[in-house]
Amino acid sequence: MTRSKEFDEREVLLKAMHLFWEKGYEKTSLQDLVTHMGIHRRSLYDTFGDKHSLFVKTMEQYDIQTNATIKAEVSRGRTAKQAIRFIFDYLIEVNDDRPLGCLFVNSATELGLRDPEVREMTNEGFNNEEKILVSLIQKGQQSGEIQSDKDTKILAASLQTTMIGLRVLARTFTDKKRLHQVADASIAILDV
Template sequence: MTRSKEFDEREVLLKAMYLFWEKGYEKTSLQDLVTHMGIHRRSLYDTFGDKHSLFVKTLELYEKHKTATIQAEVIRGRSAKQAIRFIFDLLIEVNDDRPLGCLFVNSATELALRDPEVREITNEGFNNGEKVLLDIIQKGQQSGEIPIDKDAKLLAAFLQTTLIGLRVLVRTSTDKKKLHQIADISIAMLDA
Protein backbone atom coordinates (compact mmCIF):
# COMPACT_ATOMS: atom_id res chain seq x y z
CA MET A 1 0.00 0.00 0.00
CA THR A 2 1.46 3.33 -1.04
CA ARG A 3 1.50 6.27 1.31
CA SER A 4 -0.07 9.53 0.26
CA LYS A 5 2.23 12.48 -0.10
CA GLU A 6 2.33 14.79 2.87
CA PHE A 7 3.47 17.77 0.83
CA ASP A 8 2.41 19.87 -2.13
CA GLU A 9 4.57 18.80 -5.05
CA ARG A 10 4.53 22.20 -6.77
CA GLU A 11 5.34 24.00 -3.53
CA VAL A 12 8.41 21.89 -2.78
CA LEU A 13 9.47 22.06 -6.44
CA LEU A 14 9.34 25.86 -6.20
CA LYS A 15 11.53 25.69 -3.11
CA ALA A 16 14.05 23.55 -4.99
CA MET A 17 13.93 25.94 -7.95
CA TYR A 18 14.75 28.94 -5.78
CA LEU A 19 17.58 27.08 -4.08
CA PHE A 20 19.15 26.02 -7.40
CA TRP A 21 18.64 29.58 -8.67
CA GLU A 22 20.43 31.04 -5.67
CA LYS A 23 23.27 28.53 -5.24
CA GLY A 24 23.61 26.85 -8.63
CA TYR A 25 23.44 23.16 -9.40
CA GLU A 26 26.94 22.17 -8.31
CA LYS A 27 26.85 23.99 -4.96
CA THR A 28 23.44 22.64 -3.99
CA SER A 29 23.80 19.38 -2.10
CA LEU A 30 21.12 16.77 -1.60
CA GLN A 31 21.09 17.69 2.08
CA ASP A 32 20.54 21.34 1.14
CA LEU A 33 17.57 20.28 -0.98
CA VAL A 34 16.05 18.02 1.67
CA THR A 35 16.38 20.73 4.32
CA HIS A 36 15.14 23.58 2.11
CA MET A 37 12.27 21.60 0.59
CA GLY A 38 11.21 20.26 3.98
CA ILE A 39 10.83 16.67 2.78
CA HIS A 40 12.62 13.41 3.45
CA ARG A 41 15.36 12.22 1.13
CA ARG A 42 13.28 9.16 0.20
CA SER A 43 10.34 11.41 -0.74
CA LEU A 44 12.64 13.48 -2.93
CA TYR A 45 13.81 10.38 -4.79
CA ASP A 46 10.34 8.84 -5.03
CA THR A 47 8.72 12.03 -6.31
CA PHE A 48 11.40 13.73 -8.40
CA GLY A 49 14.09 11.11 -9.05
CA ASP A 50 17.72 12.03 -8.57
CA LYS A 51 19.21 15.52 -8.14
CA HIS A 52 19.62 16.02 -11.88
CA SER A 53 16.02 14.99 -12.62
CA LEU A 54 14.83 17.39 -9.93
CA PHE A 55 16.96 20.15 -11.43
CA VAL A 56 15.49 19.55 -14.90
CA LYS A 57 11.97 19.73 -13.41
CA THR A 58 12.84 23.07 -11.79
CA LEU A 59 14.07 24.42 -15.15
CA GLU A 60 10.80 23.35 -16.77
CA LEU A 61 8.80 24.98 -13.98
CA TYR A 62 10.87 28.17 -14.31
CA GLU A 63 10.14 28.34 -18.04
CA LYS A 64 6.39 27.93 -17.49
CA HIS A 65 6.37 30.53 -14.73
CA LYS A 66 8.50 33.03 -16.67
CA THR A 67 6.48 32.70 -19.87
CA ALA A 68 3.13 32.93 -18.07
CA THR A 69 4.22 36.00 -16.10
CA ILE A 70 5.49 37.86 -19.15
CA GLN A 71 2.58 36.92 -21.39
CA ALA A 72 -0.01 37.82 -18.77
CA GLU A 73 1.54 41.23 -18.21
CA VAL A 74 2.26 41.98 -21.86
CA ILE A 75 -1.33 41.48 -22.93
CA ARG A 76 -2.65 43.98 -20.38
CA GLY A 77 -3.23 46.66 -23.00
CA ARG A 78 0.37 47.77 -23.22
CA SER A 79 1.82 49.14 -26.41
CA ALA A 80 4.77 47.25 -27.87
CA LYS A 81 7.35 49.59 -26.35
CA GLN A 82 5.56 49.57 -23.00
CA ALA A 83 5.58 45.77 -23.07
CA ILE A 84 9.31 45.68 -23.81
CA ARG A 85 9.92 48.27 -21.10
CA PHE A 86 7.94 46.07 -18.70
CA ILE A 87 10.19 43.09 -19.50
CA PHE A 88 13.33 45.16 -18.84
CA ASP A 89 11.89 46.60 -15.62
CA LEU A 90 10.79 43.16 -14.42
CA LEU A 91 14.38 42.04 -14.75
CA ILE A 92 16.03 45.12 -13.23
CA GLU A 93 13.60 45.94 -10.41
CA VAL A 94 13.56 42.73 -8.39
CA ASN A 95 11.61 43.67 -5.26
CA ASP A 96 10.75 40.29 -3.84
CA ASP A 97 12.54 37.26 -2.46
CA ARG A 98 13.58 35.91 -5.86
CA PRO A 99 17.28 35.37 -6.38
CA LEU A 100 18.91 37.88 -8.68
CA GLY A 101 19.47 37.18 -12.34
CA CYS A 102 17.96 34.32 -14.28
CA LEU A 103 17.93 30.61 -13.56
CA PHE A 104 18.44 29.86 -17.27
CA VAL A 105 21.44 32.16 -17.63
CA ASN A 106 22.97 30.83 -14.42
CA SER A 107 22.37 27.23 -15.48
CA ALA A 108 23.61 27.75 -19.04
CA THR A 109 26.86 29.32 -17.88
CA GLU A 110 27.36 26.65 -15.22
CA LEU A 111 26.34 23.48 -17.05
CA ALA A 112 25.39 23.85 -20.72
CA LEU A 113 28.84 23.00 -22.08
CA ARG A 114 28.84 19.59 -20.41
CA ASP A 115 25.16 18.78 -19.93
CA PRO A 116 23.22 18.40 -23.21
CA GLU A 117 19.85 18.27 -21.45
CA VAL A 118 20.45 21.57 -19.64
CA ARG A 119 21.80 23.09 -22.87
CA GLU A 120 18.64 22.04 -24.73
CA ILE A 121 16.27 23.37 -22.04
CA THR A 122 18.09 26.69 -21.61
CA ASN A 123 18.40 27.21 -25.38
CA GLU A 124 14.69 26.52 -25.73
CA GLY A 125 14.00 29.04 -22.97
CA PHE A 126 16.17 31.68 -24.67
CA ASN A 127 14.44 30.97 -28.00
CA ASN A 128 11.01 31.27 -26.38
CA GLY A 129 12.02 34.63 -24.90
CA GLU A 130 13.15 35.79 -28.31
CA LYS A 131 9.84 34.63 -29.84
CA VAL A 132 7.91 36.68 -27.28
CA LEU A 133 9.97 39.73 -28.20
CA LEU A 134 9.46 39.03 -31.91
CA ASP A 135 5.69 38.87 -31.42
CA ILE A 136 5.72 42.16 -29.52
CA ILE A 137 7.86 43.87 -32.16
CA GLN A 138 5.69 42.59 -35.01
CA LYS A 139 2.55 43.84 -33.24
CA GLY A 140 4.31 47.19 -32.79
CA GLN A 141 5.07 47.25 -36.51
CA GLN A 142 1.45 46.44 -37.38
CA SER A 143 0.24 49.27 -35.16
CA GLY A 144 2.79 51.72 -36.59
CA GLU A 145 4.61 52.12 -33.28
CA ILE A 146 7.80 50.50 -34.62
CA PRO A 147 9.00 51.24 -38.16
CA ILE A 148 8.00 48.47 -40.56
CA ASP A 149 11.33 48.63 -42.40
CA LYS A 150 13.16 47.26 -39.35
CA ASP A 151 14.09 43.58 -39.33
CA ALA A 152 11.87 42.31 -36.51
CA LYS A 153 13.85 39.08 -36.08
CA LEU A 154 17.13 40.96 -35.78
CA LEU A 155 15.61 43.43 -33.29
CA ALA A 156 14.23 40.55 -31.20
CA ALA A 157 17.64 38.83 -31.22
CA PHE A 158 19.33 42.09 -30.21
CA LEU A 159 16.89 42.71 -27.34
CA GLN A 160 17.15 39.10 -26.14
CA THR A 161 20.95 39.29 -26.14
CA THR A 162 20.78 42.53 -24.18
CA LEU A 163 18.36 40.98 -21.69
CA ILE A 164 20.66 37.99 -21.21
CA GLY A 165 23.57 40.35 -20.54
CA LEU A 166 21.48 42.33 -18.07
CA ARG A 167 20.55 39.13 -16.27
CA VAL A 168 24.26 38.64 -15.59
CA LEU A 169 24.80 42.28 -14.61
CA VAL A 170 21.84 42.24 -12.21
CA ARG A 171 23.70 39.61 -10.17
CA THR A 172 26.89 41.67 -10.02
CA SER A 173 25.77 45.29 -10.03
CA THR A 174 23.58 47.34 -7.77
CA ASP A 175 23.75 50.31 -10.13
CA LYS A 176 20.17 50.18 -11.35
CA LYS A 177 20.53 53.57 -13.00
CA LYS A 178 23.12 52.12 -15.36
CA LEU A 179 20.95 49.08 -16.06
CA HIS A 180 17.97 51.32 -16.88
CA GLN A 181 20.16 53.39 -19.20
CA ILE A 182 21.10 50.21 -21.06
CA ALA A 183 17.40 49.37 -21.31
CA ASP A 184 16.63 52.89 -22.60
CA ILE A 185 19.26 52.62 -25.33
CA SER A 186 18.03 49.17 -26.28
CA ILE A 187 14.43 50.34 -26.60
CA ALA A 188 15.56 53.40 -28.57
CA MET A 189 17.05 50.99 -31.12
CA LEU A 190 13.50 50.13 -32.12
CA ASP A 191 13.26 53.59 -33.72
CA ALA A 192 16.86 54.04 -34.89
Protein backbone atom coordinates in the same frame (compact mmCIF):
# COMPACT_ATOMS: atom_id res chain seq x y z
CA MET B 1 -0.23 0.05 1.51
CA THR B 2 1.25 3.21 -0.04
CA ARG B 3 1.91 6.14 2.25
CA SER B 4 0.37 9.44 1.27
CA LYS B 5 2.68 12.39 0.74
CA GLU B 6 3.09 14.61 3.74
CA PHE B 7 4.05 17.64 1.68
CA ASP B 8 2.79 19.79 -1.15
CA GLU B 9 4.77 18.73 -4.22
CA ARG B 10 4.58 22.13 -5.92
CA GLU B 11 5.63 23.94 -2.75
CA VAL B 12 8.74 21.81 -2.24
CA LEU B 13 9.55 22.04 -5.96
CA LEU B 14 9.50 25.84 -5.67
CA LYS B 15 11.83 25.61 -2.67
CA ALA B 16 14.24 23.49 -4.70
CA MET B 17 13.97 25.90 -7.62
CA HIS B 18 14.93 28.84 -5.43
CA LEU B 19 17.88 26.94 -3.97
CA PHE B 20 19.22 25.92 -7.40
CA TRP B 21 18.63 29.47 -8.63
CA GLU B 22 20.56 30.96 -5.73
CA LYS B 23 23.44 28.47 -5.46
CA GLY B 24 23.61 26.83 -8.87
CA TYR B 25 23.42 23.14 -9.69
CA GLU B 26 26.96 22.12 -8.74
CA LYS B 27 27.02 23.96 -5.39
CA THR B 28 23.67 22.55 -4.28
CA SER B 29 24.14 19.26 -2.47
CA LEU B 30 21.48 16.64 -1.88
CA GLN B 31 21.66 17.48 1.82
CA ASP B 32 21.08 21.16 1.00
CA LEU B 33 17.99 20.16 -0.98
CA VAL B 34 16.61 17.85 1.71
CA THR B 35 17.11 20.50 4.39
CA HIS B 36 15.75 23.39 2.32
CA MET B 37 12.78 21.47 0.94
CA GLY B 38 11.92 20.05 4.37
CA ILE B 39 11.46 16.50 3.12
CA HIS B 40 13.27 13.20 3.62
CA ARG B 41 15.87 12.06 1.12
CA ARG B 42 13.73 9.03 0.25
CA SER B 43 10.77 11.33 -0.48
CA LEU B 44 12.94 13.42 -2.77
CA TYR B 45 13.98 10.34 -4.75
CA ASP B 46 10.48 8.84 -4.80
CA THR B 47 8.83 12.06 -5.93
CA PHE B 48 11.41 13.75 -8.15
CA GLY B 49 14.04 11.14 -8.99
CA ASP B 50 17.71 12.04 -8.70
CA LYS B 51 19.22 15.52 -8.29
CA HIS B 52 19.42 16.10 -12.04
CA SER B 53 15.79 15.11 -12.60
CA LEU B 54 14.75 17.46 -9.81
CA PHE B 55 16.82 20.24 -11.37
CA VAL B 56 15.16 19.72 -14.76
CA LYS B 57 11.72 19.85 -13.08
CA THR B 58 12.65 23.12 -11.36
CA MET B 59 13.68 24.57 -14.72
CA GLU B 60 10.35 23.49 -16.23
CA GLN B 61 8.52 25.13 -13.33
CA TYR B 62 10.58 28.31 -13.70
CA ASP B 63 9.81 28.46 -17.42
CA ILE B 64 6.07 28.03 -16.83
CA GLN B 65 6.01 30.62 -14.07
CA THR B 66 8.08 33.24 -15.91
CA ASN B 67 6.25 32.84 -19.23
CA ALA B 68 2.86 33.08 -17.54
CA THR B 69 3.84 36.31 -15.77
CA ILE B 70 5.33 37.94 -18.85
CA LYS B 71 2.54 36.87 -21.22
CA ALA B 72 -0.17 38.04 -18.80
CA GLU B 73 1.46 41.43 -18.30
CA VAL B 74 2.38 41.95 -21.96
CA SER B 75 -1.21 41.31 -23.06
CA ARG B 76 -2.70 43.99 -20.81
CA GLY B 77 -3.44 46.46 -23.59
CA ARG B 78 0.06 47.84 -23.79
CA THR B 79 1.58 49.14 -26.99
CA ALA B 80 4.45 47.08 -28.37
CA LYS B 81 7.10 49.37 -26.92
CA GLN B 82 5.32 49.53 -23.57
CA ALA B 83 5.26 45.73 -23.48
CA ILE B 84 8.96 45.52 -24.32
CA ARG B 85 9.68 48.15 -21.66
CA PHE B 86 7.67 46.07 -19.17
CA ILE B 87 9.84 43.01 -19.91
CA PHE B 88 13.04 44.99 -19.32
CA ASP B 89 11.63 46.53 -16.12
CA TYR B 90 10.52 43.09 -14.94
CA LEU B 91 14.09 41.83 -15.32
CA ILE B 92 15.59 44.81 -13.49
CA GLU B 93 13.02 45.55 -10.78
CA VAL B 94 12.79 42.25 -8.96
CA ASN B 95 11.37 43.19 -5.57
CA ASP B 96 10.26 39.88 -4.13
CA ASP B 97 12.14 37.09 -2.42
CA ARG B 98 13.50 35.61 -5.65
CA PRO B 99 17.23 35.07 -6.07
CA LEU B 100 19.00 37.54 -8.33
CA GLY B 101 19.42 36.94 -12.03
CA CYS B 102 17.67 34.26 -14.07
CA LEU B 103 17.65 30.51 -13.50
CA PHE B 104 17.89 29.85 -17.26
CA VAL B 105 20.81 32.22 -17.83
CA ASN B 106 22.59 30.89 -14.74
CA SER B 107 22.01 27.29 -15.85
CA ALA B 108 23.11 27.97 -19.42
CA THR B 109 26.41 29.44 -18.26
CA GLU B 110 27.00 26.77 -15.62
CA LEU B 111 25.90 23.62 -17.45
CA GLY B 112 25.06 24.44 -21.07
CA LEU B 113 28.30 23.16 -22.56
CA ARG B 114 28.30 19.80 -20.79
CA ASP B 115 24.65 18.96 -20.17
CA PRO B 116 22.67 18.44 -23.39
CA GLU B 117 19.30 18.41 -21.61
CA VAL B 118 19.95 21.73 -19.89
CA ARG B 119 21.34 23.20 -23.12
CA GLU B 120 18.19 22.14 -24.99
CA MET B 121 15.91 23.58 -22.30
CA THR B 122 17.73 26.90 -22.08
CA ASN B 123 17.93 27.24 -25.86
CA GLU B 124 14.21 26.54 -26.12
CA GLY B 125 13.52 29.12 -23.42
CA PHE B 126 15.65 31.72 -25.17
CA ASN B 127 13.98 30.92 -28.51
CA ASN B 128 10.52 31.35 -26.96
CA GLU B 129 11.59 34.67 -25.46
CA GLU B 130 12.86 35.82 -28.84
CA LYS B 131 9.55 34.80 -30.46
CA ILE B 132 7.67 37.02 -27.98
CA LEU B 133 9.96 39.92 -28.90
CA VAL B 134 9.55 39.26 -32.65
CA SER B 135 5.78 39.26 -32.22
CA LEU B 136 5.85 42.54 -30.26
CA ILE B 137 8.19 44.18 -32.78
CA GLN B 138 5.93 43.11 -35.67
CA LYS B 139 2.94 44.54 -33.80
CA GLY B 140 4.83 47.81 -33.34
CA GLN B 141 5.89 47.90 -36.97
CA GLN B 142 2.30 47.41 -38.11
CA SER B 143 1.11 50.26 -35.89
CA GLY B 144 3.97 52.54 -36.99
CA GLU B 145 5.41 52.68 -33.49
CA ILE B 146 8.59 50.79 -34.46
CA GLN B 147 10.78 51.13 -37.55
CA SER B 148 9.41 48.94 -40.30
CA ASP B 149 12.55 48.93 -42.45
CA LYS B 150 14.57 46.75 -40.06
CA ASP B 151 14.60 42.97 -39.74
CA THR B 152 12.39 41.95 -36.80
CA LYS B 153 14.53 38.93 -35.94
CA ILE B 154 17.71 41.01 -35.78
CA LEU B 155 15.99 43.61 -33.58
CA ALA B 156 14.60 40.87 -31.33
CA ALA B 157 18.01 39.15 -31.09
CA SER B 158 19.64 42.45 -30.17
CA LEU B 159 17.07 43.17 -27.46
CA GLN B 160 17.34 39.63 -26.12
CA THR B 161 21.12 39.83 -25.95
CA THR B 162 20.80 42.95 -23.81
CA MET B 163 18.18 41.21 -21.66
CA ILE B 164 20.51 38.27 -21.06
CA GLY B 165 23.31 40.66 -20.16
CA LEU B 166 21.05 42.50 -17.72
CA ARG B 167 20.16 39.22 -16.02
CA VAL B 168 23.85 38.42 -15.58
CA LEU B 169 24.57 41.91 -14.25
CA ALA B 170 21.60 41.73 -11.88
CA ARG B 171 23.48 39.05 -9.90
CA THR B 172 26.48 41.27 -9.23
CA PHE B 173 25.61 44.87 -10.10
CA THR B 174 23.00 46.59 -7.95
CA ASP B 175 22.83 50.03 -9.60
CA LYS B 176 19.32 49.76 -11.06
CA LYS B 177 19.53 53.27 -12.51
CA ARG B 178 22.46 52.15 -14.64
CA LEU B 179 20.65 48.98 -15.70
CA HIS B 180 17.66 51.08 -16.79
CA GLN B 181 20.01 53.30 -18.81
CA VAL B 182 21.32 50.22 -20.61
CA ALA B 183 17.73 49.09 -21.24
CA ASP B 184 16.83 52.55 -22.59
CA ALA B 185 19.76 52.48 -25.02
CA SER B 186 18.77 49.03 -26.23
CA ILE B 187 15.09 49.90 -26.69
CA ALA B 188 16.11 53.05 -28.59
CA ILE B 189 17.02 50.85 -31.59
CA LEU B 190 13.26 50.52 -32.14
CA ASP B 191 12.63 54.27 -32.52
CA VAL B 192 11.10 55.45 -35.74
